[in-house]
Amino acid sequence: MTREQVRQAILNIISDIAPDEDLASIKDEEKLRDQFDLDSMDFLDIVMELRKRFNLEVPEKDYQELVSMASSVEYLFPRLKDNELVS
Amino acid sequence: MKYDVIILGAGLSGLAAGIRLALFDKKVLILEKHVEVGGLNSFYTRKQRTFDVGLHAMTNYTPKGVRTSPLGKLLKQLRFRHDEFRLCPQEMSEIRFPGKALRFTNEFEFLEQEIAEQFPSQIDGFRKLVARIREFDELNLDDSQRIPSREVLEACLTDPVLIDMLYCPLMYYGSASEGDMDFYQFVIMFKSIFMEGFAKPVGGMPYILKLLVDKYQGLGGELRMGAGVEAIEHKDGALQSVHLENGETLTADKVISSAGAIETLRLCRPAVIEESNLETGQMSFMESIFVLDRLPKEIGYDKSIVFYSTEPRFKYRVPSGLTDVTSGVLCCPNNFQYPEPSSEGVIRLTNQANFGLWDGMTRSDYRAAKKEYRERGVNALLTYFPDFSDHIIYIDSFTPKTIFKYTGHLNGAVYGSPTKIKSGRTPVKNLFICGTDQGFLGIIGATLSGISMANLHILQAEAKSETGRN
Numbered sequence: 001m002t003r004e005q006v007r008q009a010i011l012n013i014i015s016d017i018a019p020d021e022d023l024a025s026i027k028d029e030e031k032l033r034d035q036f037d038l039d040s041m042d043f044l045d046i047v048m049e050l051r052k053r054f055n056l057e058v059p060e061k062d063y064q065e066l067v068s069m070a071s072s073v074e075y076l077f078p079r080l081k082d083n084e085l086v087s
Numbered sequence: 088m089k090y091d092v093i094i095l096g097a098g099l100s101g102l103a104a105g106i107r108l109a110l111f112d113k114k115v116l117i118l119e120k121h122v123e124v125g126g127l128n129s130f131y132t133r134k135q136r137t138f139d140v141g142l143h144a145m146t147n148y149t150p151k152g153v154r155t156s157p158l159g160k161l162l163k164q165l166r167f168r169h170d171e172f173r174l175c176p177q178e179m180s181e182i183r184f185p186g187k188a189l190r191f192t193n194e195f196e197f198l199e200q201e202i203a204e205q206f207p208s209q210i211d212g213f214r215k216l217v218a219r220i221r222e223f224d225e226l227n228l229d230d231s232q233r234i235p236s237r238e239v240l241e242a243c244l245t246d247p248v249l250i251d252m253l254y255c256p257l258m259y260y261g262s263a264s265e266g267d268m269d270f271y272q273f274v275i276m277f278k279s280i281f282m283e284g285f286a287k288p289v290g291g292m293p294y295i296l297k298l299l300v301d302k303y304q305g306l307g308g309e310l311r312m313g314a315g316v317e318a319i320e321h322k323d324g325a326l327q328s329v330h331l332e333n334g335e336t337l338t339a340d341k342v343i344s345s346a347g348a349i350e351t352l353r354l355c356r357p358a359v360i361e362e363s364n365l366e367t368g369q370m371s372f373m374e375s376i377f378v379l380d381r382l383p384k385e386i387g388y389d390k391s392i393v394f395y396s397t398e399p400r401f402k403y404r405v406p407s408g409l410t411d412v413t414s415g416v417l418c419c420p421n422n423f424q425y426p427e428p429s430s431e432g433v434i435r436l437t438n439q440a441n442f443g444l445w446d447g448m449t450r451s452d453y454r455a456a457k458k459e460y461r462e463r464g465v466n467a468l469l470t471y472f473p474d475f476s477d478h479i480i481y482i483d484s485f486t487p488k489t490i491f492k493y494t495g496h497l498n499g500a501v502y503g504s505p506t507k508i509k510s511g512r513t514p515v516k517n518l519f520i521c522g523t524d525q526g527f528l529g530i531i532g533a534t535l536s537g538i539s540m541a542n543l544h545i546l547q548a549e550a551k552s553e554t555g556r557n
């Protein structure tokens with residue numbers, strides 16, 4: 001996956017777990033928690049979706065890397081670059 | 088074949104737990120004893136009309152865009168859009184006591200204003216109470232602290248009538264215990280009714296249940312109807328297998344049961360001693376549904392829900408007679424903001440009732456008593472409302488006995504045992520409870536209970552995350 005595809009993969013996950021959100025307006029540098037009121041249950045869902053879709057384990061100490069879109073791409077790109085984008 | 092998780096009961100909590108688990112590819116099976124899904128909030132058909140069993144109103148209504156409310160969280164966790172629930176907010180509801188009426192809407196300020204007008208000496212105390220409620224963390228799953236609500240209320244308010252008027256809707260819509268409720272439960276109910284609000288889905292419970300079942304099955308979840316569980320086998324306190332009434336044996340790593348705490352422990356083989364420490368619930372209700380030849384508004388029934396007492400002091404306890412008609416809940420399902428008006432007018436009436444007395448009657452006495460107490464209930468309503476007897480085209484009533492028959496909850500206790508097990512743990516390893524006896528009540532509450540127990544005991548346990556509460 002390219003960086004852009006990793007970003008798309010994260011967007012796909014967020015749009016699945018928060019179907020009412022308009023993600024076109026997402027600000028990559030801003031905290032997801034603040035933009036969409038994502039709580040710990042939602043972050044757990046993101047982590048579980050990453051495992052389900054890409055077989056990727058995010059250890060708990062790394063959860064903080066998923067704080068914004070930009071930091072998530074930064075963290076996930078090296079780990080996902082050999083994966084294919086799935087919906 | 089071994090399942091990851093078997094769930095007992097296809098009520099709201101069981102279906103919600105099932106969806107969460109199926110979302111993450113767990114091999115999950117829901118076993119439901121009855122032939123319909125929904126449990127305490129199912130539906131039934133008589134003379135070509137479909138009636139909701141439990142639904143007066145969905146509490147906890149918040150509009151689209153509110154993400155942090157219980158409804159907002161529930162939608163995200165089950166991955167529904169707000170629109171998919173097709174919720175239509177209430178118009179206006181009311182609490183009626185002799186000489187006093189407090190109206191309320193889904194805007195909390197409206198109730199505050201009513202109290203300022205009707206109970207001017209109490210408004211400061213009321214605001215103090217509201218501040219306590221706002222800062223309270225009612226969702227903490229830690230069981231240790233117990234605060235009786237009455238103490239908190241009496242520290243803020245001095246007028247016993249206002250206290251009773253506030254209790255009345257909260258008790259009717261969610262108290263498993265007689266007399267008083269635990270403060271965390273009071274806070275849950277206060278927020279869900281007064282600070283959030285009421286709504287009804289277009290299509291009623293059949294629609295919501297179908298939405299849940301379709302999602303669950305679409306994700307690969309299995310559902311078996313008419314599949315009552317007869318025993319849960321364990322060995323030295325660790326789960327072994329599940330036995331069905333038809334003689335089949337099934338195995339799973341974990342079992343979540345929504346059948347009730349005591350009800351579930353009674354299924355355990357060998358017997359589990361802890362059962363004796365749990366209280367059985369007692370509070371149950373009689374409900375009558377009146378189909379009218381016109382809309383309730385045309386005959387003077389203009390509120391969505393009315394919680395009333397014909398006596399100055401409100402009592403919430405198992406009545407000494409069959410049914411206590413001195414207080415009740417009157418629901419006009421038509422008086423919600425539906426996009427299109429429903430064709431038939433309906434009035435529903437709920438009164439507190441005594442399971443033991445209803446259950447002990449012979450068939451013919453039972454029928455006669457249903458009719459008698461329905462009429463007494465309507466007569467008591469006349470204290471405040473116009474007579475609608477001439478407009479009734481169809482009547483149906485159910486009692487605590489009916490509720491027990493269709494849901495298996497002991498004593499037909501709609502809100503289960505007064506002792507809630509917030510952690511969902513049982514003495515048997517890998518057997519958990521969700522729903523009514525876990526502590527979140529009502530439609531939204533039960534659904535959240537299923538979600539949080541599936542998260543806590545299966546999904547988080549697996550992700551080894553310590554997010555703890557939710």
Ligand SMILES: Cc1cc2nc3c(=O)[nH]c(=O)nc-3n(C[C@H](O)[C@H](O)[C@H](O)COP(=O)(O)OP(=O)(O)OC[C@H]3O[C@@H](n4cnc5c(N)ncnc54)[C@H](O)[C@@H]3O)c2cc1C
Pocket residue numbers: 095096097098099100101118119120121124125126127128140141142143144145146314315316317345346372374490493494495496501521522523524528529530531533
């Ligand atoms: C008359 C009435 C009015 C109500 N009004 C409202 C309202 O207006 N608003 C609101 O929010 N809530 C209302 N409620 C409450 C709400 O319906 C419940 O809180 C909620 O539905 C409880 O869901 P649950 O999943 O915990 O339990 P249940 O719905 O009871 O689910 C348990 C399921 O387990 C099944 N089961 C039991 N034993 C076994 C077994 N051995 N094997 C297999 N299956 C088994 C049962 O058949 C049942 O389907 C009302 C309830 C009633 C009865």
